Amino acid sequence: MSQSRRQVIKVHPTDNVAIVVEQGGLAEGTVLDDGLVLTGPIPQGHKVALEDIAAEEAIVRYGEVIGTATAPIARGGHVNETNVRLPQAPALRDLPLATRPAPNVEPLEGYTFEGFRNPDGSVGTKNVLGITTSVQCVAGTVDYVVRRIKQELLPRFPNVDDVVGLNHTYGCGVAINAPAAIVPIRTLKNISLNPNFGNEVMVIGLGCEKLQPSTLLEDRPVKVYENSRAADPEANVLSLQDDSFQGFGDMVDGIMAMAERHLERLNRRQRQTCPASDLVVGMQCGGSDAFSGVTANPAVGFATDLIVRAGGSVMFSEVTEVRDAIHLLTPRAVDESVGKALIEQMTWYDSYLEQGQADRSANPSPGNKRGGLSNVVEKALGSIIKSGNSPIVDVIGPGERVRKKGLTFAATPASDFICGTLQLAAGMNLQVFTTGRGTPYGLPMVPVLKVSTNSTLGVRWHDIIDLDAGRIATGDASIEEVGWELFHLILDVASGRKQAAADRLGIHNDLVLFNPAPVT
Structure with missing residues (x-):
């Protein structure tokens, strides 16, 4: 990475563009160290042409072609989505598979955190009672009961961090036997198995829904709650339409009684x-900008490699922000079967978008563009840096659980919300979320650490951002230094020694299921 007085950053020696670092951007006529003169004002994070670029000539960033110029762009000119043509996505046939040898790194030993060990061997970073729902119809009731539980029961159980209703919009009016219905169903099943819930599964249903509670518990015993204080203490299913309930108060009392037994165990x-x-x-990343691939995501990638070296598990996601950089990932597959699995997921999503008459130009968002990202190719190249340099050891479909240690x-x-929901189902016990434009995103089930890509945001949102990686762009810190800082912060938050800003402020988003199946 070369820099000119930190006014601009050029990532790769072959790049013909650089991004503006300075807060507020650079004015027309600004002269850079190499004598380049800006032909117009360029906002912070946006690209300046480092040489004359002819029409149809490649525009290169990260050493990769991010598009072609729609018209001539003079040296010192502003390069943005209006003068960059989106290139074709990499063909999925004949990609190199498992061709890059794994980096030769030393294991990282001796690092620990204070977690909640579960009977199945998984470890939680929180101790939360999660109340699963089988249909959206019961969401209002569950929200009501959660408020009551927090007020009346939770103070009696000091080792329990929270009570969360796992509400969603699925369960009825859906083609539950359609092949694609496996995605939302296994997502709901696996969310209840998240390590932060301590294997205490509690399902609230209505009774007439297509997604019966027993479906969510098909691998575990189903013990139905009866309207009695002497009910089975192991009860894990309650249906509001049960004939024994006489009015709303009875339903609430039943859920409270069942929750109390789970809280006692937790x-x-x-x-x-x-x-x-x-x-x-x-x-994960959201509200990304052109700094994402220069500061926060490289630091996250460095931390990813540290976790993998320590024997931990890391997942990266977001198919549409991987698709245009897939040619850089398939060589990193640990073997050909993993490389093929990567291609299969890209192929499936290409087809999914085509069926919906959408294409990849729908990404990036207007905010991403205001932050300097011209198109999804540039965004993808910056996004995949979160994965670091470790070999990719496995690929899982939407809603599946992590199966292997490593990346x-x-x-x-x-x-953001669908990705977070699916990573929750995959079994994450902590999430790292990078942002350049800013988002108050959080999840009540797991700690979410937000890392800012630029110090403008890090300072302005000082009480929402957990770590400012913008210091890398200004030269006040290196990628390695921020990566280590993030790694230690992860251990501290996982141990309960520190609290993520979203948890401290109580900023939490709803679950959002990915449902590619038909709705009837």
Whole structure:
């Protein structure tokens, strides 16, 4: 990475563009160190042409072609979405598979965190009662009961961090036997298995929904709650339409009684020292800008490699922000079967978008463009840097659980909320979320650490951002320094020694299922 007085950053020696670093941008007539004169004002994060670029000539950033010029762009000119033509996506046939040898790195030993060990061997970073729902019809009731539980029961169980209703919009009026219905169904099943819920599964249903509670518990015993304080203490399913309930008050009393039994068991959990290999970290970005691939995502990638070296699990996601950089990922597959699985997920999503009469030009968002990202190719090249340099050991479909230690590609849409929901189902016990434009995104089920890509945001949103990676752009810190800082912050938050800003402020988003199946 070369820099000119930190006014601009050029990432790769072959790049013919650089991004503006300075807050407020650079004015027309600004002279850079090499004598380049800006032909017009260029906002922070936007690209300046480092040489004359002819019409149809390639525009290169990260050493990769991000598009072609729609018209001549003079040296010192502003390069943006209006004068960059989106190139074709990389063909999925004949991509190199598992051709890059794994980096020769030393194992990272001796790092631990204080987590909640579960009977199945997984480890939670929180101790939360999650109340699963089988249909959206019961969401209002569950929200009502969650408020009551927090007020009346939770103070009696100091080792339990929170009570969360896992509400969603699925369960009825859906083609539940359609092949694609497997995605939302397995997502709901696997969310209840997240390690932060301590294997305490509690399902609230209505009774007439297509997605019966027993479907969500098909691998576990179904024990139905009866309207009695002497009901089975192991009860894990309650249906509001049960004939024994006489009015809303009876339903609420039943849920409260069942929740109390689960809280009693969760309260026995104690934090204990666990190796860093028990981390399952989801990496995600949202509200991205042109700094994402220069500061925050490289630092996250460095932390990703540290976690993998420590024996932990990391997943990166967002198919539409991987698709245009897939040729850089398939060589990193640990073997050909993993490389082929990557291609299969790209192919499936290409078909999914085509069926919906959408294409990849729908990404990036207007905010991404205001932050300097011209198109999805540039965005993808910056996004995949979160994956670091480790080999990709596995690929999982939407809603599936992480199966292996190391770096996994978890296929999800790029939507922040859907991606977060699917990574939750995959089993993450902590999430790292990078942002350049800013978002108050958070999840109540797992800690979410937000990393700013630029210090303008880091300072302005000082009480929402957990770590400012913009210091890399200004030269105040290196990628390695911020990567190590993030790694230690992950261990501290996973241990409960520090609290993520979103948790401290109580900023939490709803679950959003990915449902590619028909709705009837």
